[in-house]
Amino acid sequence: MPRIIVLGIESTSHTFGVGIVEYVDGDVRIIANEKDVYRPVKGGIHPREAALHHVNTSYIVLRRALDRAGVSIRDVNAVAVSLGPGLGPCLRVGASLARFLSSYYGKPLIPVNHAVAHVEIGKFLYKFDDPLVIYVSGGNTLIAIQRRGRYRILGETLDLPLGNLLDTFTRETGLAPPYVVDGKHAIDMCAEKGSKFIPLPYTVKGSDLSFSGLLTHALRRARELREGEGLGDICLSLRETAFNMLVEVAERSLVLTGKKQVLLVGGVAANKVLSRKLSVMASMHGAVYAGTPPEYAGDNGAMIAYTGLLGFLHGLTVEPEKAYVRQRWRIDEVDLPWLRG
Amino acid sequence: MVEGLKPVYEGAEAYIYYADVFGRRFIVKHRISKPYRHPLFDKMFRYNRTRIEAKILSELYLSGVRVPAPIMVDLDSYIIVMEYIDGVKLLKVIEGLDDDKLCRYAEDIGRYTGRMHKLHIYHGDLTLGNILVTDRDEVYIIDFGLAGYSMDVEEYAIDIHLLRRSLNAIAPEKINIFMNCFWKGYSGEVPSKMLKDVRERVREIALRGRYVSERLRRKYLRDRYVE
Numbered sequence A: 001m002p003r004i005i006v007l008g009i010e011s012t013s014h015t016f017g018v019g020i021v022e023y024v025d026g027d028v029r030i031i032a033n034e035k036d037v038y039r040p041v042k043g044g045i046h047p048r049e050a051a052l053h054h055v056n057t058s059y060i061v062l063r064r065a066l067d068r069a070g071v072s073i074r075d076v077n078a079v080a081v082s083l084g085p086g087l088g089p090c091l092r093v094g095a096s097l098a099r100f101l102s103s104y105y106g107k108p109l110i111p112v113n114h115a116v117a118h119v120e121i122g123k124f125l126y127k128f129d130d131p132l133v134i135y136v137s138g139g140n141t142l143i144a145i146q147r148r149g150r151y152r153i154l155g156e157t158l159d160l161p162l163g164n165l166l167d168t169f170t171r172e173t174g175l176a177p178p179y180v181v182d183g184k185h186a187i188d189m190c191a192e193k194g195s196k197f198i199p200l201p202y203t204v205k206g207s208d209l210s211f212s213g214l215l216t217h218a219l220r221r222a223r224e225l226r227e228g229e230g231l232g233d234i235c236l237s238l239r240e241t242a243f244n245m246l247v248e249v250a251e252r253s254l255v256l257t258g259k260k261q262v263l264l265v266g267g268v269a270a271n272k273v274l275s276r277k278l279s280v281m282a283s284m285h286g287a288v289y290a291g292t293p294p295e296y297a298g299d300n301g302a303m304i305a306y307t308g309l310l311g312f313l314h315g316l317t318v319e320p321e322k323a324y325v326r327q328r329w330r331i332d333e334v335d336l337p338w339l340r341g
Numbered sequence B: 001m002v003e004g005l006k007p008v009y010e011g012a013e014a015y016i017y018y019a020d021v022f023g024r025r026f027i028v029k030h031r032i033s034k035p036y037r038h039p040l041f042d043k044m045f046r047y048n049r050t051r052i053e054a055k056i057l058s059e060l061y062l063s064g065v066r067v068p069a070p071i072m073v074d075l076d077s078y079i080i081v082m083e084y085i086d087g088v089k090l091l092k093v094i095e096g097l098d099d100d101k102l103c104r105y106a107e108d109i110g111r112y113t114g115r116m117h118k119l120h121i122y123h124g125d126l127t128l129g130n131i132l133v134t135d136r137d138e139v140y141i142i143d144f145g146l147a148g149y150s151m152d153v154e155e156y157a158i159d160i161h162l163l164r165r166s167l168n169a170i171a172p173e174k175i176n177i178f179m180n181c182f183w184k185g186y187s188g189e190v191p192s193k194m195l196k197d198v199r200e201r202v203r204e205i206a207l208r209g210r211y212v213s214e215r216l217r218r219k220y221l222r223d224r225y226v227e
Helices: A047-069 A088-105 A114-126 A162-172 A186-191 A212-223 A231-257 A272-284 A301-313 B039-062 B090-096 B099-118 B153-170 B172-187 B192-206 B213-225
Strands: A004-010 A015-024 A027-037 A078-084 A109-113 A132-136 A141-147 A150-156 A261-265 A288-291 B014-021 B024-031 B070-074 B079-083 B087-089 B131-134 B139-141
Touching (some): A004 A114, A004 A301, A027 A047, A027 A301, A078 A114, A078 A301, A088 A109, A109 A301, A114 A150, A114 A288, A114 A301, A132 A231, A141 B153, A150 B153, A162 A186, A162 A212, A162 A231, A212 A231, A231 A272, A231 B039, A272 A288, B024 B039, B039 B070, B039 B079, B087 B090, B090 B153, B099 B139, B099 B153, B099 B172, B099 B192, B153 B172, B172 B192
Parallel strands (some): A004 A078, A078 A109, A261 A288
Antiparallel strands (some): A004 A015, A015 A027, B014 B024, B070 B079, B131 B139
């Protein structure tokens, strides 16, 4: 088998990333993973501002990735792009660049679902073949397993994603932005000052979660602090409640499916407190646990390139003129040939 | 009561033990402490869930829904003792079932679920792993750890939504036949107004997840979703 090089472009949300993977004789290596992240000065992600950021940095990030990998765009065998789910204006930046590279240089274009890519890169890093997947980020909170050529969702949030809950709470209480400093979320820094546990709404419906009532209640308690309570106590209780909800449904799904591997992926995978709770839970059921390392937990181009490679090896390509972005492309809508059999 | 014993089954939140007394077998369900939970939280949780589960089990048992009969409860140790059901999880056998048998099971499940909902009780975790079938083709619903009382149609619809999703994960090709038979059993138990409300809400919930493209179009397509 000759050398195959796939370049992957990620631009679903605040991150513009380009990754390059190399495939030689069945061996896969990540040879570049460059990114530039849009950081709002105040408030949350403004889709237009984020898209402008991507436009302004895309060619720089692309150049950096090619240099790091030591390859020219002509050496690349295929271009993969994350077509959704995500923010429309941001997605279009990556899609335009990918369509251009594909048609101008005559490279096959491979459509990649962003959520699938998060899972696949985690499986690749830890050599997992059939894990219970917990995907938690600013835009997603779901638990899935692979079955019959697709990822099937066992449980998910009915309203807010977990990352969004933490971001919104810290933003509304003036703790953020910045949301993450030195790999630590604002909620964790705040929770370190807390010591009391305050009961907050805990909403688990089977293996589904609902965080909206929790957010509303926590914000009210933060505004009207009672005697002897600090914001730290609210942060601690909010985090404990939300994480315990997630761990509980993960545990339920693990027992239901009897999987022997537990994989945490997505931006919130970088959270050490959550990772520790899940690791304890998995070991109680004799399962191996892995949480994606920060470099590959947050959005990145390498995961798109790697998933693109899997697609390329299975002949999944799309004509550039048909490579539309899909803002609401669910993980369980994607047929994945490598999961069959 | 259970110290030193070896559980026969380690569930997500409780351990299950067998107790053999005078030749009859009983189930002892002990809610365990979790190291990943805040200690205060942990106690509150186990107490409340044990109490509600015991209460609901007895009410359903007396109403003729096939559930394990509760024998005794010890709230201070978070323990419920109940009848032992000699059956297998539907989860394990569903793939090998022929359509007739699957339909009969589904209809029974629908009937029990309907009766339960009519009593304003929701199960909270109605999946294929929480349904047992016996040699005599009886269907039992087990594990009421997440169950509760509610007048809200939302909770009833969530039960059915969870059952559907569990089918989708385990045996996606059997969804249609299963759900048709389920609704047949269910509609025999609940008043028609309630049936209509629940069915409508089940459809709505399925469209509520993140990134459901149908959600955008559902206003225009609603008629097409009516089975």
